[in-house]
Amino acid sequence: MKLRTVIAVALCKLLAWGARKLRRGGTAMPGRWALKLCPDLAGTLAKGVNILVITGTNGKTTTSHMVEEAFSEEGLSYLANRSGANLLSGIVTAFAQESTMTGRCRRRWAVIECDEAACRRALGYLQPRAVVVTNLFRDQLDRYGEVTHTLENIREGLKNTPDAVLCLNADCSLTSSLAEDLPNPVRWYGLEATAAAQGAGAPALSDATRCIRCKTEYVYDYFIYGHLGGFRCPNCGYARHGADVAVTAINALTGEGSEITLRAGTETRRVRVNLPAVYNVYNAAAAVTGLAAMGLGLDRAVSAVEHVRSGFGRMERFGLGASGTLVTLVKNPAGCDQVLRFLEALDGPMVLALLLNDNAADGTDVSWIWDADFESFAEKAGERLQGVTVGGTRAWDMLLRLKYAGLDPARIAVERESEALLDRLEQAEAPVYIMPTYTALMELRPHLLRRCGGRDFWEG
Ligand SMILES: [Zn+2]
CATH class of the missing domain: 3.90.190.20 (Mur ligase, C-terminal domain)
Incomplete structure (x- = not known):
């Protein structure tokens, strides 16, 4: 068993080195081979590491970068997987490169972007301290079938890590439903009615118009974009949960970025998000929530969110x-x-x-x-x-x-x-x-x- 781990790690390191030399992007390939030798390698490599997993349809990478920035500013020794390598194989590659030959990780912290479908297997192995689910949108349908199937993948994965703090987008009726039947502690984030540009009504383009519980059409007190907003079911009472990390105002929104007012618990901050569009406001709120779940302070989170911008352009x-x-x-x-x-x-x-x-x-x-x-x-x-x-x-x-x-x-x-x-x-x-x-x-x-x-x- 121990020898198998050593061989798998060595193989993974060697293949990753080779891929780098050949300038092949394929960071998933080394992990794929290592997993053939040692299917539970992720569990061995992730042991003892404080892991934040980020999944969901949109915003995984930006949110990961914001978290990385905070880890880096905090001076934490961490690892992260690259965006193109967010299946279990890519995650294993990332860990193997930061581990000793016997499979002990040299980093104490990790930011892991995880494909929604990969959650089913990955979460149990990783035993993350917190999991952020950004949102679920339909453009995954082609790849994963029904959106409920995607939800099921995440839910099944979470069942194997009941202690992980679940950070959910309160404005997304689909991801919110994860809180319904899981024992995990939940922290919510979202945009309040005061931050919405659009008032009550029904979103024009929605992926989820009907209640996930009883199929009755949702009523929206306000909406942000897509199916995100202040939803509630007039029949069964399923509704948007109050947010622990709430964007209470978008004071300015330009092609450069936005300036928002963010409330976390009893504290309020004005935050400059240097990435354009409302979806990056969500990413900022997701990062702040995930970081809080990992035990980092609000000031550090806000600083990181403000610093994620490009050196050379987005x-x-x-x-x-x-x-x-x-x-x-x-x-x-x-x-x-x-x-x-x-x-x-x-x-x-x-x-x-x-x-x-x-x-x-x-x-x-x-x-x-x-x-x-x-x-x-x-x-x-x-x-x-x-x-x-x-x-x-x-x-x-x-x-x-x-x-x-x-x-x-x-x-x-x-x-x-x-x-x-x-x-x-x-x-x-x-x-x-x-x-x-x-x-x-x-x-x-x-x-x-x-x-x-x-x-x-x-x-x-
Ligand atoms: Zn309902």
Whole structure:
């Protein structure tokens, strides 16, 4: 038994080392082989580690990053799995790389992003101290069948770890139902009516219109987006639970981020979330709740949430193309330069798409592109570009800009239509980088999510 562990760990380390050398992304592969040798390896490796597991349809990675930031600021020795490796195999790979040959983990803390379907097996092995379930949305249906099946996977996993503090999104009627029949202590987070932009009624686009208990149509006192909001069933009384960590106001919401008022217990803070859109407000609340469950203070959690932003621009990763796709919002010369410098510093070939819109939210004046240093980029990375596509309402301005920067216009494609653009990028062998302006991103993102199975994450 002991020897089997040693061999499995050694194999996992070796394969991970090899994959790194060959620059293969596959961080799940080493764990997969190790698990064949030693199916309960995760349990051995995770022993004695304070683990926070984050699962749910959307927001896993951003929430994980916020938690990581807090762990890091707190000076904790921790490990984390990478977003593309959130099945049990990827989790095992992450642990094996931080463990001794006998399977003892060198880190005392861990932030583990776990695929919903993988929860069934993983949670029992990991015995986490807390589990955050961000939300459940339908874009998992294709992969996992009924959304209730996904819920069942999480529920079954949680049954094997009854002491874990369950951190649930109170605004999500689906995940809330986990609290119904599990013994786990629960902490709730959510957006209050005072933070809602939309009042009572019924959400236009909802994944869960009917009561999960009795199938009666929900009544909403307010809603945020999708099926998230102040739901209640007029028949059986199943309703949104009061939140322990509550966003009581969204004071400002821009393409840059938001400023929110957050109440945790008796304390209230104004928090700046440096990632755009309301779903990142949820991620912030999820992180604060998870961190509290792990015993970290509110000030540390707030600081981490505020610090998760990009060094070089927000990066969102999608499984499009053979080597994946990274999407980074650009909107001004300074931000654009940061992304270009980041791309210059990478080695290996790349495929680039620049999407320039001139709608009000982008700024109608697109002359800023002439202030961004595309010259340096063309000089340093031009040779490595395996394809450049421009798009958006001002695609031709972008084309002209790149031409003056020194890129051969004959090698630049113009594609204004999202689906056609993604068809093209999907063929890419090299990593794809998409740099859209704000409204171009908003336009493209749903198409990307639909194609890539709803993976959704921002990298700081
Ligand atoms: Zn009901």
